Amino acid sequence: MKLILAIIKPFKLDEVREALTGLGIAGMTVTEVKGFGRQKGQTEIYRGAEYATNMVPKVKIELVCDDALAPRVVETLQQSAGTGSIGDGKIFVLDVGQAVRIRTGETGEAAL
Amino acid sequence: MKLILAIIKPFKLDEVREALTGLGIAGMTVTEVKGFGRQKGQTEIYRGAEYATNMVPKVKIELVCDDALAPRVVETLQQSAGTGSIGDGKIFVLDVGQAVRIRTGETGEAAL
Amino acid sequence: MKLILAIIKPFKLDEVREALTGLGIAGMTVTEVKGFGRQKGQTEIYRGAEYATNMVPKVKIELVCDDALAPRVVETLQQSAGTGSIGDGKIFVLDVGQAVRIRTGETGEAAL
Amino acid sequence: MKGDNMTFANKLAASAGAAGLALFAALPAWAQEAAETPTIDTGDTAWMLTSTVLVLAMILPGLALFYGGLLRTKNMLSMLTHVLAVTCVAMLVWVSWGYSIAFTEAGPFFGDLSNLFLKNVTADSISGTIPEYVFISFQMTFAAITCALVVGSLAERVKFAGLMVFAVIWLTIVYFPLAHMVWSAGGFFFEKGALDFAGGTVVHINAGVSGLVGCLILGKRIGYLKEVLAPHSLTMTFIGTGLLWVGWFGFNAGSALGAGSGAGLAMINTLTATAAAAVAWMVAEKVAGHKPSLLGGCSGVIAGLVAITPAAGFAGPFGAIVLGAVASVIAYLFVTVAKPKLGFDDTADVFGIHGVAGIVGSIGVAFTNAPGFGGPGAADYAIGAQLGTQLFATGVAVLWAAVGSGIAFTVAKLVTGLRVSEEVEREGLDLGEHGERAYNY
Amino acid sequence: MKGDNMTFANKLAASAGAAGLALFAALPAWAQEAAETPTIDTGDTAWMLTSTVLVLAMILPGLALFYGGLLRTKNMLSMLTHVLAVTCVAMLVWVSWGYSIAFTEAGPFFGDLSNLFLKNVTADSISGTIPEYVFISFQMTFAAITCALVVGSLAERVKFAGLMVFAVIWLTIVYFPLAHMVWSAGGFFFEKGALDFAGGTVVHINAGVSGLVGCLILGKRIGYLKEVLAPHSLTMTFIGTGLLWVGWFGFNAGSALGAGSGAGLAMINTLTATAAAAVAWMVAEKVAGHKPSLLGGCSGVIAGLVAITPAAGFAGPFGAIVLGAVASVIAYLFVTVAKPKLGFDDTADVFGIHGVAGIVGSIGVAFTNAPGFGGPGAADYAIGAQLGTQLFATGVAVLWAAVGSGIAFTVAKLVTGLRVSEEVEREGLDLGEHGERAYNY
Amino acid sequence: MKGDNMTFANKLAASAGAAGLALFAALPAWAQEAAETPTIDTGDTAWMLTSTVLVLAMILPGLALFYGGLLRTKNMLSMLTHVLAVTCVAMLVWVSWGYSIAFTEAGPFFGDLSNLFLKNVTADSISGTIPEYVFISFQMTFAAITCALVVGSLAERVKFAGLMVFAVIWLTIVYFPLAHMVWSAGGFFFEKGALDFAGGTVVHINAGVSGLVGCLILGKRIGYLKEVLAPHSLTMTFIGTGLLWVGWFGFNAGSALGAGSGAGLAMINTLTATAAAAVAWMVAEKVAGHKPSLLGGCSGVIAGLVAITPAAGFAGPFGAIVLGAVASVIAYLFVTVAKPKLGFDDTADVFGIHGVAGIVGSIGVAFTNAPGFGGPGAADYAIGAQLGTQLFATGVAVLWAAVGSGIAFTVAKLVTGLRVSEEVEREGLDLGEHGERAYNY
Ligand SMILES: Nc1ncnc2c1ncn2[C@@H]1O[C@H](COP(=O)(O)OP(=O)(O)O)[C@@H](O)[C@H]1O
Numbered sequence A, B, C: 001m002k003l004i005l006a007i008i009k010p011f012k013l014d015e016v017r018e019a020l021t022g023l024g025i026a027g028m029t030v031t032e033v034k035g036f037g038r039q040k041g042q043t044e045i046y047r048g049a050e051y052a053t054n055m056v057p058k059v060k061i062e063l064v065c066d067d068a069l070a071p072r073v074v075e076t077l078q079q080s081a082g083t084g085s086i087g088d089g090k091i092f093v094l095d096v097g098q099a100v101r102i103r104t105g106e107t108g109e110a111a112l
Numbered sequence D, E, F: 001m002k003g004d005n006m007t008f009a010n011k012l013a014a015s016a017g018a019a020g021l022a023l024f025a026a027l028p029a030w031a032q033e034a035a036e037t038p039t040i041d042t043g044d045t046a047w048m049l050t051s052t053v054l055v056l057a058m059i060l061p062g063l064a065l066f067y068g069g070l071l072r073t074k075n076m077l078s079m080l081t082h083v084l085a086v087t088c089v090a091m092l093v094w095v096s097w098g099y100s101i102a103f104t105e106a107g108p109f110f111g112d113l114s115n116l117f118l119k120n121v122t123a124d125s126i127s128g129t130i131p132e133y134v135f136i137s138f139q140m141t142f143a144a145i146t147c148a149l150v151v152g153s154l155a156e157r158v159k160f161a162g163l164m165v166f167a168v169i170w171l172t173i174v175y176f177p178l179a180h181m182v183w184s185a186g187g188f189f190f191e192k193g194a195l196d197f198a199g200g201t202v203v204h205i206n207a208g209v210s211g212l213v214g215c216l217i218l219g220k221r222i223g224y225l226k227e228v229l230a231p232h233s234l235t236m237t238f239i240g241t242g243l244l245w246v247g248w249f250g251f252n253a254g255s256a257l258g259a260g261s262g263a264g265l266a267m268i269n270t271l272t273a274t275a276a277a278a279v280a281w282m283v284a285e286k287v288a289g290h291k292p293s294l295l296g297g298c299s300g301v302i303a304g305l306v307a308i309t310p311a312a313g314f315a316g317p318f319g320a321i322v323l324g325a326v327a328s329v330i331a332y333l334f335v336t337v338a339k340p341k342l343g344f345d346d347t348a349d350v351f352g353i354h355g356v357a358g359i360v361g362s363i364g365v366a367f368t369n370a371p372g373f374g375g376p377g378a379a380d381y382a383i384g385a386q387l388g389t390q391l392f393a394t395g396v397a398v399l400w401a402a403v404g405s406g407i408a409f410t411v412a413k414l415v416t417g418l419r420v421s422e423e424v425e426r427e428g429l430d431l432g433e434h435g436e437r438a439y440n441y
């Protein structure tokens, strides 16, 4: 199994989720994060104090799927999350040794 | 070493933490996340505008332990986090190459 | 490639980011988390109800880099995040199978 | 100049006598006295000072929070900024030329510029039984809140600069004339005998219609009816609701222009109508198969307040209850059933609540004023005739607001573009237009 | 009917004379005048209009925020909804039959139904020196806030429907009779000469005891004394505290029913008692080995306000300081030491603060009124006798509230279940009962 | 009785001609009159009761939110606690010895202790046309807010205990004497004929300068000019701004001590000056190449309110506009250009706004009062002479505040350390000093 970790633009989340559901993905976990990268944040000024925020709000998706599906998940993610402009984000793929569904105790791909 | 990544129901956190402490686990890291899965969210209506949230609040636990302990951690997690109802969550296990305690520079299992 | 996962004290974030930028790291992703470990939280009392919070606010950094750079990243992290006092946090290193830049579709180290 | 307002007070009393309204009949001593030797009544003045303060509290922080809470986090601060800026601009315009246009006696639709920059007023000027400066201040807050009400329709996409241009034009060609028609001696509605105790036409119908025109000209928000646009803080909306209700006593009971029985009547009606409207909205939700909601209760509160505004002194407490409940249910149906079908994007439902409940109130007052329905109307009060007058006045107000605001928005659009770029809209107006965030937790 | 209130005013003055209270002695002209030719005093009316608005501000947004901030995020919105709905229902019930039961002169415990739907009142009716509609409005807000106070004990688990059923019954069988006993001519306490300036028994002891009964009937929250139930926003609780203090001047100084020396005395006492109580609570925390806290300060503010309520016109500023400080420390000890031992789950400490400080105030007024302690009592004022009266009145109020609220909660439980399901309680009442979230950041 | 106020108003105008002032000249007449037939005017009393409540609302929740919103989340609660505690302590000190020092007629700089613990005051005492207890309460809130204003400079690092020590000393040696100089018969500035309608010197210059001294003694916050110290909630700051503006009418129009034309003039000026100042700040931002911001608008509001405070009854509405705009731009330049260069860390810009705009107002009033600029000054009013007096009074106030607050802070530092440990500062004062969090979402 693979853990697919994608960092995307927040407003793309709905689109991405729909695209992945289309692939048959039944679950994923989403976290609000702050990204530091090439994309620069807005400058904020409060009564003359200027703060150039280099952190941009992003959304992180964590999704475990079986090895076979992984390439298509990555591809779908890349297509649905992309806007073509800087800061679109990254996808990372890691190996997962084991998966368990807490409710039933099922393990492996059955747990997904 | 293993990274154990568990997504559970928020109100189960205290119980889970206690159960893990019982196993001798000295540390873990917790994040508030939103889960998308079989469990459906509540429908919210604001002045006629209906939003069926398919995101459910969950808590993610990240915990690194030595290989030997991992199976018992997974088991304990599964038991203490389970309610038997849909949406109880998942446990994923990944391999960790290295661990460092920042304060002391200790590495490997000594760092945990 | 490696995923370097560091849990640090929140007020150290700026310093750490600067140190990593010095290494040539161009991106990372930051999450607010709560840590459970040896460091104990403050006791809060609200109208007589006492809560000893064992969760301490921490910041988690996720950073993917190529294998060669990883040791130096870990080292830099350890130095810049350390204060020498309890609760400084941990660094974990995991293997990453693949990386993709959503915007361009570049993969591997070119995606970082 | 003092004469103007004396006349205003007299006309009020006179027309009240003519139309057989109990309200002013209840204050004959006051009216007479005022006509003879204009002196300040400290009790009336105390109440009008308080009322002015209360109306300001409705705007800042009241209305700004009510609207702001309904928006997404990223646009909260822009709403607060819009309300603040519009309020301040309206105040400056009011003392510069607004008061002159609204309250000099020149024609049925406009005053003239003879009192530009308040040049005929001094600290000693008296209007009725209160210092004229207090009257001007009280009316100033009305101009400000009406303009601020419109902002709710435009939220999450209107450009700050465009809003400022709109405000100045709209106040001048829409609000001041309508205020003149309703409240000035010689005003069009005033002379027709239309009932409007505290500004149902000038304020609520006007703001509702102008907001509708504005959101049509602006177009829908990105993601409207597609993405989740849930309110970022109903807590803030609730605080706003509370402050609006609290402040509305300045608005309604203050419109009696003194601390007498008229104010007392307006107060109790502003309590009962509102309570009934809040309950009615939540019951309507339940009947429609949903859960009774906080935003429903708050919307009901506003609908009730709006509906009772024209009728506050022209109803009994139980007439007010019926009026509030009816207006609330109609507004509920409009907002939840009609609006999604019509498909326009009135962000904070300014038309759906202020416009709709305002129209219900403006028509309903013909009934609530009747003694048969517990109203203070005279024994020979004729519902039918009054209903005609009310329909006519309501229609004129709707038309005037629609045409005038169309002009104002169009000019603002030509000059500034009126709407922010897609990028700013997505990122949020807070950062894009003001370079600040509402929250940095 | 107008007679009723005239009598009310007279009785007030009379009993004041009898008991030798300086307060009313200071207003003899007013009392006489009122008895002779009932006319409106615009100054008194201005203040009573303002006072009514202030008490409304105590409820919305004041009390709702004060309580809501103490809850967990997931129940914030339900508290706001409860307070809003209870307030509106109380208002409608008040004008329908409440005012009649409370303020017609039929017997010592109840009025009668002769003034149902305010049928004897018109805009011209006068009560004392103010329009009767203003008096009714002022008293309306008292009924509403008392009922809303009870909600704090039930928070995080009470069912919305159950609360509504409770409110209607409880107002009818508990609040209106108690209001009659204390404030109506011929009322039980009134005739006994019990001192209660602004409603220590009717409002605070009553709400505190009813809340206690309610939380006992409801049972504890899931996780009480086990999980972290920390306040989700002390910022909101602070805003509520500020608004409660601000609004309380309408409550206390407004209870003088005019803008004279009685209001002035009530005002300064409502400042000094409260300041002392806030400081006392924080000092008590320090002495107990803890850090002085914001919630402590806020709790002290409320304890002080509650304690001074019955005594606002029956104390000097330094008697008020002592009363506030004593009540605050006793409430502190109750809430932090006694309550955890007793183990009941009064979510917002309605009994611990309103009940306890209310009882301290209701008894303490026997002392503060004494000229020896700087109070306005006459030279021959007898502390002992008054103390007996106060203890008796307090006891009756506690009993009446306990029995009546027991009935009201039991009926509500039979009809609706009163408590939400475990699932809803866990997920939060906001989503489960109202389908909304307080915050969507 | 109503006659009183006529006379009061007349005297105001008349004596204004004589001494070229309005306010203070009015006070001796008031003292005299009071000696003759002191009776209560219910209208004036109603307004002064209301004004007192309004000033309290400025502090709680107003000022606390205004400041608190500007801080980081971890220090929010400490600000709320500081403002609450300082307010309560100031109230207790005021009735104990403050009123005596400020308002007994002993010398030009101090009163004496003859009225300690208000021993000469009863509920029947009258001051002008209002109960003396009302006057004492009104002035009490002035003492409290001034002390609370200082807190803004010290935020995010001052120790709670240190603040309490400072407050008691500073009120005694700085505030009470300055209040005596300005407002008491025989007071130093009072006799010199300095114009200060509502406390520009006593309140704003004083708080601004004291805050500056305080933040210099405390030192900069860790991370100042290095880390991101962005406001955690401009929403809260906005709510505070709204409540400050709303409450300021109690402050300014209340300083007329009655509900007459003086209050009316103060009200309209407090509207126009503030509106102009808010707009001016945002325009200044635009001109400087930045986006017009909410915090800019809010800062402008406060600058305008501060500037008009001394001039509220000594300006026409358009003089007020100019004064507000000028003060706002100067404060803007100070805060954004001068302050970063000077490098001191005045957390909430108490000096930059209250100090700077207070000085501008205190000097500017010499101009706005001139009839040539639309002010109410007499025909023979001499700007030059008055300007000299104003400069002198301003200078003395600055000096007195600087020296006195230097002493108070130094003593507080010796006794308590004044500043929290580095660890507490990093973790936040909320947990470190009070053991609570402002938010537990
Ligand atoms: N090496 C990295 N490790 C982890 N996250 C990264 C890394 N580089 C970028 N990111 C994440 O991806 C986001 C987008 O990266 P950025 O460099 O701004 O643009 P792009 O994806 O178009 O190259 C960043 O905000 C950050 O959250």
Ligand SMILES: Nc1ncnc2c1ncn2[C@@H]1O[C@H](COP(=O)(O)OP(=O)(O)O)[C@@H](O)[C@H]1O
Pocket (backbone or CB within 6 Å): A026, A027, A028, A029, A030, A062, A063, A064, A065, A101, A102, A103, A112, B007, B034, B035, B036, B037, B038, B039, B040, B056, B058, B085, B086, B087, B088, B089, B090
């Ligand atoms: N494939 C997946 N990858 C990552 N997280 C998942 C995945 N499937 C489910 N989850 C997480 O687990 C939670 C519970 O899953 P769900 O399908 O609702 O119920 P159950 O765990 O009972 O099967 C989800 O809310 C989501 O956070």
Ligand SMILES: Nc1ncnc2c1ncn2[C@@H]1O[C@H](COP(=O)(O)OP(=O)(O)O)[C@@H](O)[C@H]1O
Pocket (backbone or CB within 6 Å): B026, B027, B028, B029, B030, B062, B063, B064, B065, B101, B102, B103, B112, C007, C034, C035, C036, C037, C038, C039, C056, C058, C085, C086, C087, C088, C089, C090
């Ligand atoms: N085994 C673990 N797995 C995951 N995170 C851990 C683990 N142990 C500690 N942490 C994280 O590291 C933080 C610091 O650990 P702690 O034991 O308090 O101090 P130290 O790092 O000095 O040993 C914790 O708050 C937690 O977030």
